[in-house]
Amino acid sequence: MRPLKPNIFFVGAIDWDRRMFDELIPLPDGTSYNSYLIKGSQKVALIDTLDPSRVDTLMGNLVSLGVDHIDYIISHHAEQDHSGSIGELLILYPKAKVVTNPKCRDMLIDLLHLEADQFQTVEDGQTLSLGDKTLKFVYTPWVHWPETMCSYLEEDRILFSCDFFGSHLATSSLFVDDEPGTLQGAKRYYAEIMMPFRNQIQKNLDKLSADSIDMIAPSHGPVYPRPALIMDAYRDWVSDRVKNEVMVAYVSMHDSTRRMVEHLVTELMDKGVGVKQFNLASVDIGKLAISTVDAATIVIGSPTVLVGPHPAAAYAALLINALRPKTRFVSVVGSFGWAGKMVDQFKGLMANLKAEFVEPVVAKGHPRDEDYHNLDALATRIYDLHKQAGLT
Numbered sequence: 001m002r003p004l005k006p007n008i009f010f011v012g013a014i015d016w017d018r019r020m021f022d023e024l025i026p027l028p029d030g031t032s033y034n035s036y037l038i039k040g041s042q043k044v045a046l047i048d049t050l051d052p053s054r055v056d057t058l059m060g061n062l063v064s065l066g067v068d069h070i071d072y073i074i075s076h077h078a079e080q081d082h083s084g085s086i087g088e089l090l091i092l093y094p095k096a097k098v099v100t101n102p103k104c105r106d107m108l109i110d111l112l113h114l115e116a117d118q119f120q121t122v123e124d125g126q127t128l129s130l131g132d133k134t135l136k137f138v139y140t141p142w143v144h145w146p147e148t149m150c151s152y153l154e155e156d157r158i159l160f161s162c163d164f165f166g167s168h169l170a171t172s173s174l175f176v177d178d179e180p181g182t183l184q185g186a187k188r189y190y191a192e193i194m195m196p197f198r199n200q201i202q203k204n205l206d207k208l209s210a211d212s213i214d215m216i217a218p219s220h221g222p223v224y225p226r227p228a229l230i231m232d233a234y235r236d237w238v239s240d241r242v243k244n245e246v247m248v249a250y251v252s253m254h255d256s257t258r259r260m261v262e263h264l265v266t267e268l269m270d271k272g273v274g275v276k277q278f279n280l281a282s283v284d285i286g287k288l289a290i291s292t293v294d295a296a297t298i299v300i301g302s303p304t305v306l307v308g309p310h311p312a313a314a315y316a317a318l319l320i321n322a323l324r325p326k327t328r329f330v331s332v333v334g335s336f337g338w339a340g341k342m343v344d345q346f347k348g349l350m351a352n353l354k355a356e357f358v359e360p361v362v363a364k365g366h367p368r369d370e371d372y373h374n375l376d377a378l379a380t381r382i383y384d385l386h387k388q389a390g391l392t
């Protein structure tokens with residue numbers, strides 16, 4: 001088993017083949033479920049378990065290390081890709097106590113049907129001695145469930161952060177060896193999972209800065225031997241800073257919307273505005289989500305189906321609404337045949353966004369000269385808004 005430091009081992013599993021998470025999130029690079037074993041001079045602690053589909057790997061790793069007892073199973077987060085093997089671990093190590101906060105305990109009882117007497121709860125800031133090593137628990141709520149917390153191994157200055165700072169990356173490298181590639185994976189993870197909780201994450205980052213951290217060991221993806229890499233990236237992502245970029249997500253049935261989108265995008269590019277364009281008929285929603293982390297503006301393109309948005313565009317709007325990016329401006333372009341309430345429905349679908357709604361452009365049938373002029377005006381308006389915001 002691979003050690004992070006003496007007596008601290010990775011005992012998790014790499015899932016090279018998984019392609020979807022929660023039947024929602026694409027995993028183009030697989031993922032890993034990271035468990036860590038800490039052998040203190042007096043006590044042994046397991047940091048999180050892993051997805052139930054990989055419990056055999058965890059068991060095998062513990063057997064390989066000769067682990068004949070575990071005193072504490074630290075549970076940072078109740079979601080089953082980290083907690084789902086706790087029940088089987090408790091069968092193998094029946095004297096182990098599940099150490100977590102009261103909220104996580106209650107969730108684990110609901111989700112896994114564990115018994116209350118199998119737990120030992122800890123308060124925010126409380127420590128747990130393993131002999132020559134000491135774990136300090138730090139409540140970090142809403143990364144990305146209400147009960148989430150981290151633990152800090154004081155003597156080795158390792159932060160075990162669970163989902164926080166994670167990335168869905170399957171890699172044979174225990175430690176980050178490709179910083180740009182890892183950051184891209186981590187940004188995808190942030191966009192899809194953490195972004196709705198930007199304000200809480202800012203508070204958690206401030207809280208964690210109280211400790212001197214030499215290494216961050218998340219529950220997905222490689223370990224960060226240089227914590228500033230991911231902490232600085234998170235500080236940027238959760239800040240209010242946006243870029244001179246427009247994310248355009250569209251779908252087209254009979255080419256009207258496509259023509260309008262391509263005209264708008266060309267106008268924006270000619271004005272020096274960056275664009276990320278996605279066809280919703282074949283999009284990787286992870287890439288779409290990543291582009292919303294920094295984009296100052298989002299434009300949805302859709303034809304009218306019956307009287308509302310195309311379902312693919314409605315799905316994109318619903319997803320963006322759920323992810324709550326810090327986008328400042330939103331608009332819609334598209335077409336209709338005989339009638340429609342598409343624009344009003346999009347406004348309703350994206351009601352969470354604290355963004356200014358910019359006058360949309362909706363053509364009847366194929367766009368005419370007037371529609372193209374309106375698209376030029378929309379591009380100019382977006383450019384002007386970006387300029388007023390100091391982005392150009």
Ligand code: FEO
Nearest residue numbers: 077079081082163
């Ligand atoms: Fe990796 Fe929220 O579970």
